[in-house]
Amino acid sequence: MRSDTPNRANLDALRRKAGRRWQEQLIGGVLFAFAAVSILTTLAVIVLLANETAGFFREVSLVEFFTAREWTPLFANPSYGILPLVTGTLLVTGIGLVVALPLGLAAAIYLSEYATDETRLRVMPILEVLAGIPTVVFGYFALLFVTPLLQEFIPGLKLFNALSAGLVMGFMLLPIVSSVSADAMQAVPRALREAAYGLGATKHEVVLRVVVPAALSGIVASFILAASRAIGETMIVTLAAGQRPLFTLDPRETIATMTSFIVQAGTGDQPAGSLASRALYAVAATLFLMTLGLNILSQKVVERFRERYE
CATH class of the missing domain: 1.10.3720.10 (MetI-like)
Structure with a gap:
């Protein structure tokens, strides 16, 4: 009986330690997921901007975009100087x-x-x-x-x-x-x-x-x-x-x-x-x-x- 008590206490300590480790891993995983969402959102915005902007510059030259002094993209005769x-x-x-x-x-x-x-x-x-x-x-x-x-x-x-x-x-x-x-x-x-x-x-x-x-x-x-x-x-x-x-x-x-x-x-x-x-x-x-x-x-x-x- 005396030898069983220390073993049982050791087992309880191991269980508590394993429980705490599992909780820490869970919290770390949740925080990582939140951080990943913000990073993925930023990447999605960058990819969308890059894709649509590339399509725009396939039809409008960079020289016109950065040097022209008229910006009328919604007009019948559009001009794309920013x-x-x-x-x-x-x-x-x-x-x-x-x-x-x-x-x-x-x-x-x-x-x-x-x-x-x-x-x-x-x-x-x-x-x-x-x-x-x-x-x-x-x-x-x-x-x-x-x-x-x-x-x-x-x-x-x-x-x-x-x-x-x-x-x-x-x-x-x-x-x-x-x-x-x-x-x-x-x-x-x-x-x-x-x-x-x-x-x-x-x-x-x-x-x-x-x-x-x-x-x-x-x-x-x-x-x-x-x-x-x-x-x-x-x-x-x-x-x-x-x-x-x-x-x-x-x-x-x-x-x-x-x-x-x-x-x-x-x-x-x-x-x-x-x-x-x-x-x-x-x-x-x-x-x-x-x-x-x-x-x-x-x-x-x-x-x-x-x-x-x-």
Whole structure:
């Protein structure tokens, strides 16, 4: 009887160990399946874009696509020059970044270095609310409030224009820049700040010469992330900037962006497999390559300027 008790205890321990191993394998398999679904979905999107875009370029030359200044794929006499869409996208994105980057960085510096804990707890939820507003609301805000307001001061401003869309987009991007930059600054060790104060530096000098350079990789990553988000924005530009593919850098004019054309073509009645429908995929592939390039650039910047502290 005494010899059976240790054996039974050993068997129970082995059973429990086998049960835990089976549970861990099951959890690992479920997590792997979830990860595989996301990867396979991405691959399916890439394959679909590549297939339809290849069909488009079998009928339209690359030279025309990237150099022509007219984009009328849905007209009776179509033209397939993507430059008006690219310039419209970059114009709105540039205006939005001019607003978002300095204001977002200033907000991040204030929240990280100057604000009290109580002020930070009050301001951060406001930024989170701003980030949670649907972009369609921003679009109507730009169209119905910002544009009429700007028309009182800017002559020649069209009802649909790049300026109001870019300005409102900048405020939409503020939480991205401020939150990511503030996190990067707060990750800078306190010892660096104390060492600078010990050398006689002022608060202003510590922020600009110690904290910001040390957090540069995170700050630049927030800038690139905001640019990528702005390039892919849809509802604001569709509602406020218009859907007129015009090759111009005048922010007062009605323009079209790549995303607004995708919305326009996606809700049209052109048959699947036609050249007009494949033009949508060619624009989407161009947009995909632009955002992919920005993401790769962001990773390179982070690797180049990352500061590691022990």
